[in-house]
Amino acid sequence: xRAAMPAEARVGHPEPGExxxxxxGIALRFGxxxxxxxVEFTIYAGEICAIIGPNGAGKTSMLNVLNGAYQxxxxxxxxxxxxxxxxxPRVAAMEGxxxxxxxxxxxxxxxxxxxxxxxxxxxxxxxxxxxxLPVGPSRAEEARHRAYADExxxxxxxxxxxxxxxxxxxxxxxxxxxxxxALAAEPDLLLLDEPMTGMNRSEKAEMCxxxxxxxxxxxxxxxxxxxxxxxxxxxxxxxxxxxxxRKIADGxxxxxxxxxxxxxxxxxxATEDDA
Amino acid sequence: xxxxxxxxxLYGTFFATRSRTINTVFVTxxxxxxxxxxxxxxxxxxxxxxxxxxxxxxxAALGLNLLTGFAGQLSLGTGGFMAVGAYAAFxxxxxxxxxxxxxxxFISGFFxxxxxxxxxxxxLRIKGFYLAVATLAAQFFLIWLFNRVPWFYNDNPSGTIxxxxxxxxxxxxxxxxxxxEVRYLVALVLLAVFVFFSxxxxxxxxxxxxxxxxxxxxxxxxxGIPLLRTKLLAFGVSSYLCGVAGALFVFLYLGSAETIAFDxxxxxxxxxxxxxxxLGSIAGSIIGAAFITILPIFLTNLNPILGIDLAVDIAxxxxxxxFGGLIIxxxxxxxxxxxxxxxxxxxxxxx
Ligand SMILES: Nc1ncnc2c1ncn2[C@@H]1O[C@H](COP(=O)(O)OP(=O)(O)OP(=O)(O)O)[C@@H](O)[C@H]1O
Ligand SMILES: [Mg+2]
Numbered sequence: 001x002r003a004a005m006p007a008e009a010r011v012g013h014p015e016p017g018e019x020x021x022x023x024x025g026i027a028l029r030f031g032x033x034x035x036x037x038x039v040e041f042t043i044y045a046g047e048i049c050a051i052i053g054p055n056g057a058g059k060t061s062m063l064n065v066l067n068g069a070y071q072x073x074x075x076x077x078x079x080x081x082x083x084x085x086x087x088x089p090r091v092a093a094m095e096g097x098x099x100x101x102x103x104x105x106x107x108x109x110x111x112x113x114x115x116x117x118x119x120x121x122x123x124x125x126x127x128x129x130x131x132x133l134p135v136g137p138s139r140a141e142e143a144r145h146r147a148y149a150d151e152x153x154x155x156x157x158x159x160x161x162x163x164x165x166x167x168x169x170x171x172x173x174x175x176x177x178x179x180x181x182a183l184a185a186e187p188d189l190l191l192l193d194e195p196m197t198g199m200n201r202s203e204k205a206e207m208c209x210x211x212x213x214x215x216x217x218x219x220x221x222x223x224x225x226x227x228x229x230x231x232x233x234x235x236x237x238x239x240x241x242x243x244x245x246r247k248i249a250d251g252x253x254x255x256x257x258x259x260x261x262x263x264x265x266x267x268x269x270a271t272e273d274d275a
Numbered sequence: 276x277x278x279x280x281x282x283x284x285l286y287g288t289f290f291a292t293r294s295r296t297i298n299t300v301f302v303t304x305x306x307x308x309x310x311x312x313x314x315x316x317x318x319x320x321x322x323x324x325x326x327x328x329x330x331x332x333x334x335a336a337l338g339l340n341l342l343t344g345f346a347g348q349l350s351l352g353t354g355g356f357m358a359v360g361a362y363a364a365f366x367x368x369x370x371x372x373x374x375x376x377x378x379x380x381f382i383s384g385f386f387x388x389x390x391x392x393x394x395x396x397x398x399l400r401i402k403g404f405y406l407a408v409a410t411l412a413a414q415f416f417l418i419w420l421f422n423r424v425p426w427f428y429n430d431n432p433s434g435t436i437x438x439x440x441x442x443x444x445x446x447x448x449x450x451x452x453x454x455x456e457v458r459y460l461v462a463l464v465l466l467a468v469f470v471f472f473s474x475x476x477x478x479x480x481x482x483x484x485x486x487x488x489x490x491x492x493x494x495x496x497x498x499g500i501p502l503l504r505t506k507l508l509a510f511g512v513s514s515y516l517c518g519v520a521g522a523l524f525v526f527l528y529l530g531s532a533e534t535i536a537f538d539x540x541x542x543x544x545x546x547x548x549x550x551x552x553x554l555g556s557i558a559g560s561i562i563g564a565a566f567i568t569i570l571p572i573f574l575t576n577l578n579p580i581l582g583i584d585l586a587v588d589i590a591x592x593x594x595x596x597x598f599g600g601l602i603i604x605x606x607x608x609x610x611x612x613x614x615x616x617x618x619x620x621x622x623x624x625x626x
Contacts, residue, residue, distance in 0.1 A: 067497060093499035105497075107490035109555065110483070117480075118487045122499040124480045128508075131479035132472040138479055185498065 013188075014080060016046035020189055020221045021066065026075035028061055028245075035061040036072065036245045043189070043238070048215060048222045050232045053242035054266050059225045060102055062242065063191045066223070067092040067099050080188065094122060098187035100178040102194045102225075108167030112158060112177050115166055116149040119184030149184055155217075156180045156210055172203045176210070183214065190214070192224045196231060204231065211235055229267065233257070241266060309463055314456040322455035323528075325572055330462035331523045333564035335541075336548040337466075337473060337557065338516030343546070344554035345477060346509035347489025348398050352391075352410035353517050354541035355417035358534060359387040360518025361525040362427050365436040368449075369429055376441035376448050380465065380522050387518020388511040390417070395510025399503045414542055418534045437531035449526045458527040465523065466561075469516055474557055476512070485509050486555070517545075551602055553612030562613045571598055 014020050022042035028035045035058045043049045051059050064070040066077065068087030076083050079095060087097075098119070107115050124145055126138035133139070153162055156176050161169060166177050175195055182190055195211070196204045208231060214220050226232050232239065232253070239256040241249040243265045249256050256262055317326060335357060342348050363386035367379050394413035398406055421427045428436050440450025447453045448461055476482055484505045487495040496502055525532045544567065552563020574594040585593070609616040 069493070069497070089496045090499050090501060093497060099497055101494070105491050105494035107487045107494065109490050110486050114483055114486070118483050118495075118500070119498050121480055121484060121487075126480060128476075128481065131481050132475050134471075134475050142479065181498065 014045040016044075016219070018045050019043070019078070020045040020080065021223075022078045023066070024076050024078075026062070026065055026072045026077075028058075028065060028070060028072045034245050036065065039075070039242070039245070039247050041240050041247060041250055043221060043223055045188075045221050046215075046219055047237040048211065048224060048235050049238040049240060050236035051223060051225050051240045051242065052227070052229075052232055052266065053248075057242040058245040059242055060193055061245075063099065063193055063223070063225065067097050067191060093185065096185075096188035097191065098182035098185045098189075099191035100175070100182050100193055100195055102197070104171070104174045104178055106166045106174055106178055106181070109165055111163045111165055112153065112161050112169075112180070113146070113149060113163060115177055116152055116180045116184045117145060119181035120145045120149060122185065152180050152184050155183070155213070157206075172199050175199065175207070179207075179210065183218070183220075186218070187220060190220050190222045192222060194225050194227065196226060196228060204228070208234060306467065310460070314459060317459075319455050322459045325569060327455070327459055327462055327528045328524075329565055329568040330459070330466050331520050331528055332545065332548060332568055333561045334462075334466050334469060334523065335517050335520035335545045336552065336560040336564045337469060338513045338520060339545050340549040340552075340554065340557070340560040341473060341477075341485070341516065342509050342513035344549055344556065344559070345482065345489065346485035346506065346513075348395070348506060348509060349403060349407040350410040350510075350513070351407050351539065351542045351546065352394060352413040352417070353545045354537040354539055355414040356387045356391050356514040356517040357521025357524060357541065358417055358421055358537035359390045359514075360384055360521035361532065361537065362421055362436065363387070363518065364522035364526060365438075366427070366429075368439055368441055372439070372441075375443060376526070377443045377461070379441075380519055380526070383522040384515040384519040387521065388515040391510045391514020391517070392507050395507050395514075398506045398510065411539070411542075414539050418538060421534045421537075435531050435533050436525060438526040438529075451530065453527075462523055462527050465519065469519070470557060470561070473516075477557065481505075481508065489555075547602075549612075551605060551612055553614030556612065556614040559612050559614030562617075566613060570601070574598060 019042045022040070024040045026039040027037050039058075039062065051062060053059055061070060065072050066079075066087065068089045068091065071086040076085055077087055078084075079087070079092070079097065082095075107118060110118070124141055126141050130136055130138035150162075153159055156179060158173065158176055158180060161173060161177070166174055169177065175198075179192070179195060182192075192211070196207045199207060211222065211224070212235065215222065224232075224235065226235075236253055239249070239251065239253055240247060241256060241259075241262050248265055249259045249262045251259070257267075313326065314322070335353060338356075339350060339353050342350050360383045364379050364383035367374060367382065368376065390413075394410060397409045401409060422434070425431075425434075428434055431437075438449040440452055441448055443461070446457055448457055477485075484495070484500045485508075487498070487500055488502060488505050488509075492502055495505070521537065524536065529536060548563035548567045549560055550563070551566055552561070553559025571594060574597055575590075605613060605616070609619070
């Protein structure tokens with residue numbers, strides 16, 4: 001079906017290996033700080049792309065530019081074949097981008113289930129009047145999406161905390177609920193900002209498993225920021241290295257590991273970090 | 276802000292998921308009592324002075340709680356929005372005397388909703404205390420407007436609006452001849468209808484969007500929730516309920532009113548109710564309204580019962596002190612309000 005369509009129709013759905021998202025000449029300033037300068041890279045459909053670099057390198061800023069939380073002063077963002085000067089968070093969500101935050105941004109007063117359901121809100125269309133009633137189309141829609149949310153919840157093995165307000169959960173579990181909320185949106189591109197920080201070794205291992213299973217099961221393209229090099233090497237197909245707001249390397253894990261600039265700028269530091 | 280960060284995550288004590296059957300039984304029993312036993316048992320004084328204002332304020336508290344407790348938008352404009360409903364109902368009943376009074380109650384809320392949405396517009400840019408100040412401005416502006424423009428009170432030289440005698444299905448609902456039982460039942464049924472709708476709404480995508488905006492608006496936006504539209508809907512629905520409450524306040528309780536009936540004290544009173552009852556809890560709105568309207572009356576009657584003979588003014592002061600003290604005690608015991616207090620007690624007792 002898809003192969004028979006003209007190229008135009010395929011724009012929305014890059015095949016594995018085709019560009020999912022690419023940026024060109026991205027620049028971003030905060031007062032005197034040049035957070036990003038002339039950054040360009042491409043993330044290909046189906047891959048896990050790690051974005052690494054020392055603290056303050058501009059990794060989080062880059063994710064914020066990708067999903068429109070920040071607006072770059074220069075450059076373009078091309079997502080699924082559409083080129084823009086800037087993104088908007090809601091537009092990004094509508095076009096299939098989901099993300100998690102470095103410091104967990106959950107809805108703390110809401111249960112795990114409600115957080116995950118919130119991740120599906122763009123797929124729900126019941127009108128206001130229908131939602132006033134305890135029966136009818138809005139309840140049917142609600143039940144359908146709750147079934148999907150429960151699938152995500154059991155996929156991430158957080159059934160036990162399904163009805164617990166997430167504000168009461170330990171940090172490690174909150175990170176997992178945040179991933180669940182992002183997955184509930186069935187994104188094409190998932191941006192993960194340090195999904196494993198603050199976790200112990202076994203929690204990290206579990207999180208790695210979930211990331212790999214997500215890729216295997218849903219084929220989700222992922223951009224992942226992570227400081228732990230063993231995790232990065234285990235998970236990623238492609239690594240982008242930022243330093244002082246500039247891209248200093250871009251390639252396969254093998255290439256990046258042996259890149260002298262990267263070793264000088266970051267990898268030396270990273271081993272100290274791990275200690 | 277401290278208050279705003281403490282929110283009830285449950286939909287309410289009555290509606291906690293823990294034991295559905297007990298909740299259903301409880302709600303059914305209360306409803307049956309309220310519908311049949313109360314009107315026959317309660318005397319005129321109880322209905323007129325206690326139960327009707329309680330129901331009216333419960334509706335206003337429900338309205339404010341949807342906005343502040345669920346959607347996280349602090350408002351001090353409740354009195355103003357109630358006034359819009361009351362004046363809209365007054366203009367409609369006098370302009371179209373044959374119009375059904377219940378329909379007028381329902382329609383009057385839409386005027387308040389429109390005004391509420393208008394004054395909710397700044398909420399995209401400002402939050403918390405600053406938004407509260409903006410809504411306070413709405414409060415003062417609306418009261419000023421209704422005082423200033425004689426058209427709103429039909430050029431009545433006394434400046435008051437009076438509920439004309441109107442019927443519903445042949446029964447006198449408003450005006451001096453309307454029986455207290457009838458007015459009570461109308462208020463009760465309307466409150467029940469709006470509680471029912473609100474409860475469903477809060478369990479839908481809209482309720483979740485409101486709570487998401489309340490808990491973390493940045494994250495709400497990245498999951499695709501439109502911030503302005505969501506906040507404005509909250510302002511609209513909230514003001515709608517406050518508007519209907521305002522119309523009922525004049526038409527079922529006061530009989531006639533001036534703008535002073537809707538001054539800023541009313542806004543604070545209703546805010547008080549939802550804080551004491553439980554922010555983000557539908558049951559808490561009702562419990563809070565009951566607490567704030569009924570407790571002072573109970574305290575007034577305490578003196579004669581205990582046989583203490585105090586000068587009237589001293590007794591009044593002591594009442595206020597006890598009232599304030601009790602509220603502080605409750606909030607120290609449980610900052611999430613009485614609804615949460617009940618929920619926790621029930622959890623301990625496993626009922
Ligand atoms: N909202 C902001 N306002 C001002 N400066 C900012 C803002 N966000 C980021 N910066 C600055 O931009 C630079 C890059 O920050 P960023 O958070 O993107 O780094 P990072 O690579 O994610 O670091 P980390 O590994 O510590 O998370 C830093 O100098 C930071 O201080
Ligand atoms: Mg960062």
